[in-house]
Structures are given as C-alpha cells and as structure tokens.
Amino acid sequence: MESQSVEELLAKAEREEAEKLQRITVHKDLELEFDLGNLLASDRNPPTVLRQAGPSPEAELRALARDNTQLLINQLWQLPTERVEEAVVARLPEPLTRLPREKPLPRPRPLTRWQQFARLKGIRPKKKTNLVWDEVSGQWRRRWGYKRARDDTKEWLIEVPGGADPMEDQFAKRIQAKKERVAKNELNRLRNLARAHKMQMPSSAGLHPTGHQSKEELGRAMQVAKVSTASVGRFQERLPKEKAPRGTGKKRKFQPLFGDFAAERKSQLELLRVMNSKKPQLDVTRATNKQMREEDQEEAAKRRKMGQKGRRKGGRQGPSGKRNGGPPGQGEKRKGGLGGRKPSRPPAFGGKKKGAPHQGGKRKK
C-alpha cells in the first residue's frame, strides 16, 4: 500500500514536472530575435495559425502572445541577476534597436548679434582661465561671478575723480552703473531669444529705438504710438494702403460654462416670476368683449320689451332711434372710435364683437 502511494506520488511529481516543462518550453520553427535592452522579442514565424482562425481569432492571438512572452521571460531569466532591496533584479544589456526620435530635429537657431559680428570680423573665442590671481585679496578668484577678482562695487575706498562733483556718491554711482550693465545684457539676451523664436518681446519691444529693429518691433512701436494721443488714437488717420489693426476692442466676458448651476436656476426662475408678474392678469380684450356682449344683451332685451309696447302704441321710434346709435357704432373698428361717445367703455378695444352667446358647436377640451 505504501509503496503504491509512494509510486503514485512519484508519478504525480513526474507528471507535474512534465507539465511545467511543457508550460515553459515553447516550440517554434524559427527562433525569436531578442533585444533584451528594450525587452523586445521579434517573432518571424509565419502566422499560419492566425490565418486559419475565423473572423475573431481571440483565442489564437492570446495563445501566441503567451508563447512569445514565455520565451522572452525565459531569456530574461538567463541574464545575470542581482539583489536590490529584497527583489531579484536582472540587469538588462544595452538596447540593440535604435528607436526613432520623439521630437523633430531642432532647427538651427539664428546667430546672436555678437556671433554675427564675430563671424564678420573673424574673431575667434580666446581660451581663458577660470581663475585669476587677485592681488587685493591675495587669492585666486573667479574671472566673473560671485566673489570675483576685480569687483569695483566692492571697493572700500574710491578717490573722487578730478572733475566730479564732490557731493556725488561714487559708490552709488558704481552700483548704478553695474545695474545698468546687467539690465542691458538682459535686454540683449531677450532680444536674441525673441529673434530666435520670432516672437514678440513682451511690453517694451520696439519702444527703445536702437536703429536696428525688426519689422514686428517697428509695427508694434507704431501701434503704441498711434494710441498714445489724448483721444487714445480715435482721430489718427491711417496711411492710404494701411490695413486696420485686428483684435482691438473690448473683449466681452461671459459667465463660465458650468458655474454655479443653482444660482443660474435661481436667476432664471426670478426672471420668469418677473415676466409673469408683468403680464396683466386680466385679459383686456376678453373683458371688454364680455362687457360689450352684456350691454348688447341688455339693450336687446329692452328693445324687445319696448318693441312690444311700441307695437301696442303704434310704432314709436324712440327706442329704435336709440338702437340706431348702437349697431353702426358697433360695426366700426373699435380702436378708440367710441371714446368720445361712450365714455363708460374702456378705451382699449382689440377684438371683434360677439353678438350671440356661445353655441355648442364644437366639443370643448
């Protein structure tokens, strides 16, 4: 019994080994090409399995991917490994395939003004030492920069030059001069940069005439000059062929696209409320029509009564005379026509007169 179970165990172990091997060994007709530096495996085997598969070769694709990945991982396991913080790490070799550029090649920058000048004159950059011997402090100091060798702003004693004003502050003068040099240098740097990128320099571009300005700078200077009048350029005339400048005008601001929805809803409801309150509750047309109808009914009733009496008394004209005042007047357009004659009626007539009451002709909804 035990031997049987042992045999079974061994057989089972063998089977498991075989399965594992089967899993990790993949048979391919053509060996894959590996570029482990890029973790790349190229499979040049013809894809017959894929072609034979149906319209959706999901399973075949997945199997292919698994096989190729298995081969790649097998290769990775053969690399020299090292241990980095409890993880076994394989050191990848150098990548073999050269990947294409991500961004395009940088185009050549235009030469700065100094470079152009140097090229013209044939000036070559001289090789200079980094450190200079400074007599004053007795040490080697930088040629330029922090704690440089000859820094005239750091002098402790300055002789007043011959023709200068004795009350003038020479120290402040030197510091000021340094600041101006720095500013000038910065300006030139920015100008070179702007020229390289063909961009407009912010704000003060072209407003300091130097005699060699670009077309854009001059244009901008012209625009600024045009607007710098007492009426902010309103009465400045343009040259005959000059085009109007684009983009001048106040930019209209709108509410943000999704701002406060609740506030928007509230303001809209408020607007609706105001709108509804402004509408008259009383429909003037219908009110006047109704009133006229009632009055006509009264008159008709009176006429009938009078008519009966009149027939008995021999046709008097009184009430019908009164009635004559009615229909012709009623036949007129009512827009203020009867204002004088019948002041009891409100002046705003709009609709047509309804002589007879509603008949039940149509089904009402």
Add this chain to the structure above:
Amino acid sequence: MRPLTEETRVMFEKIAKYIRENLQLLVDRPDGTYCFRLHNDRVYYVSEMILKLAANISGEKLVSLGTCFGKFTKTHKFRLHVTALDYLAPYAKYKVQIKPGAEQSFLYRKHVLKSGLGRITENTSQYQGVVVYSMADIFFGFRGSSKVYSRLQKSGPHGYFGVSSSRHWGICAARRDTDLGWSSQDLFAV
C-alpha cells in the same frame, strides 16, 4: 459654447407663448440639473452630465448637444425649432387636434381650415401659440392660431384657422411615423 446672457429673456418670452407658467418646470427639474447653453447661435437644452462631456469637444468640432430649442437670428430674435417639441408638448396650454385628412396639409405648411380641426382647447385666444396634435395624440408641430376659439363657432366649415410660423415641416413629417422614444440627448461630434 456659453450660457445665455440677457438673451434668456427673449427666449423665455417665445417659449412662454406655448407653455406659459409651465416653463418653470423646464428650468427647475426634480430629476436633474438641466440648463440652456448657446453654441453657434443655437440654444441647446442639455443635462449637466452631458454638458460636462461636451465641454471636452472643441468648439468648431461640436455639432450639437442635448436638445436644440431654437436659434438666435442675426438680428437677435429667437426662433423656436421643432426639435423643442418634445419639451413643449407635455406642458402645452393650448392644444389643437386635427383630423387625419388635414394632417398632410398641415405638414406641408398649409393653413388648417376649420373643417380639418378636430378638437381645440377652450378659450384659445387669437394669435395664441398652440401645439398641434393628430387625432391619435401624437404631437407634431406648433403654430399660432389666427382666430379666436369663440369666433370659430360662427365661421362655417371652411373658415380659416391656423397660421404657419414654423418652417420645420420636414422634421414634423418624420415624427409622425417614428416612436416617441426618439432620444434627443445624442451628442454629435464631427
């Protein structure tokens, strides 16, 4: 795309012609935040969720969003489109039902004669905005009425009724055959 400015008033006045006070229900909905947005002169009624999705599409590529209610003309008048019908019809105050014979003539932008009129809401005043239905209660348009309801009683069978102000007969015709479950919340992008 932007929210409306004082244009809301113009738009509300137009819509209120058809649905009056029920316009509040469009603005303030219990089942979600819906808002009006202007894009390329057209006003769209769109839910907040779709608005946020649409914000990711650039303006020139965005064709439409939500439901188009109408557009503002060059002279800043608001013209209501038939695509707003889905929202006008349930809240309409004045309804007109027309007979099957008159449906076709209505859809081809002809006036509706009194003989073609099935039912009409009581107290429809002259020049009132009405929503037009078929006898089977399928809505397909909105117009202005040219006669007062009470006046209709007096005119004979060939009295004149509806005045067209709508140019959307093509869409009206399509509506007739399709189900009312047509979704107008689709977002288009070119």
